[in-house]
Amino acid sequence: xxxxxVWVSLITAVLGGGLVSGSITFILETKRxxxxxxxxxxxxxxxxxxxxxxxxxxxxxxxxxxARGESDLQGFLSGSTSYVDKFSEPTTERVSALCAIxxxxxxxxxxxxxxxxxxxxELMNDRARLMSRPEGFESSxxxxxxxxxxxxxxxRKAIYRCAxxxxxxxxxxLLKKTxxxxx
Numbered sequence: 001x002x003x004x005x006v007w008v009s010l011i012t013a014v015l016g017g018g019l020v021s022g023s024i025t026f027i028l029e030t031k032r033x034x035x036x037x038x039x040x041x042x043x044x045x046x047x048x049x050x051x052x053x054x055x056x057x058x059x060x061x062x063x064x065x066x067a068r069g070e071s072d073l074q075g076f077l078s079g080s081t082s083y084v085d086k087f088s089e090p091t092t093e094r095v096s097a098l099c100a101i102x103x104x105x106x107x108x109x110x111x112x113x114x115x116x117x118x119x120x121x122e123l124m125n126d127r128a129r130l131m132s133r134p135e136g137f138e139s140s141x142x143x144x145x146x147x148x149x150x151x152x153x154x155x156r157k158a159i160y161r162c163a164x165x166x167x168x169x170x171x172x173x174l175l176k177k178t179x180x181x182x183x
Contacts, residue, residue: 038102038166045098045106046159048091053152056117060145063124067138073131080124092117109151109158116151120144 059080066076092114099106123129123141 035166035169039163041098041102042159042162042166045095045103048094048098049155049159052091052095056120056148056152059124060120060141060148063141064138064145066130067133067141069133076130103162106155106158106162109155113148113151113155116144116148120148 062071062076062079065071066073071079095110096114099110123137123144129137
């Protein structure tokens with residue numbers, strides 16, 4: 001049996017160690033980049049959702065004032081126009097897209113919020129009901145808004161769970177990798 005020169009073993013060990021080290025560094029860097037991307041998209045999702053939610057809150061306040069008789073129809077319509085324009089910004093589409101692409105676990109919760117928002121905005125779009133302000137109109141505005149706020153809170157909790165899951169997944173993957181390397 002022929003003896004392997006020491007320098008061949010040394011070169012093999014150095015190259016093998018460098019290859020393993022480089023692979024581990026690449027994997028960890030890739031996972032870190034993935035985590036940062038998800039965090040950035042989740043922050044963008046939260047910001048877009050928050051903007052949409054704040055606009056609905058302002059519209060609710062204007063509609064409630066009108067329903068209680070504290071403002072007239074023209075005041076409500078002119079006051080809400082600027083917020084309806086902001087509401088129609090692509091924020092809701094952006095939230096839907098971010099949920100579908102990056103956070104599919106939020107899609108059902110967001111659809112529930114969207115249904116609650118549509119139910120609330122139906123009250124604003126029903127001109128005949130707005131003009132006549134029938135008995136019970138104020139309570140239907142409040143009930144609809146309460147449902148919307150419940151769905152808003154559920155969506156926010158789901159977003160926060162996603163953030164916790166991103167951190168938890170990153171930590172658990174890192175621990176699995178280091179355990180694997182230690183064996």
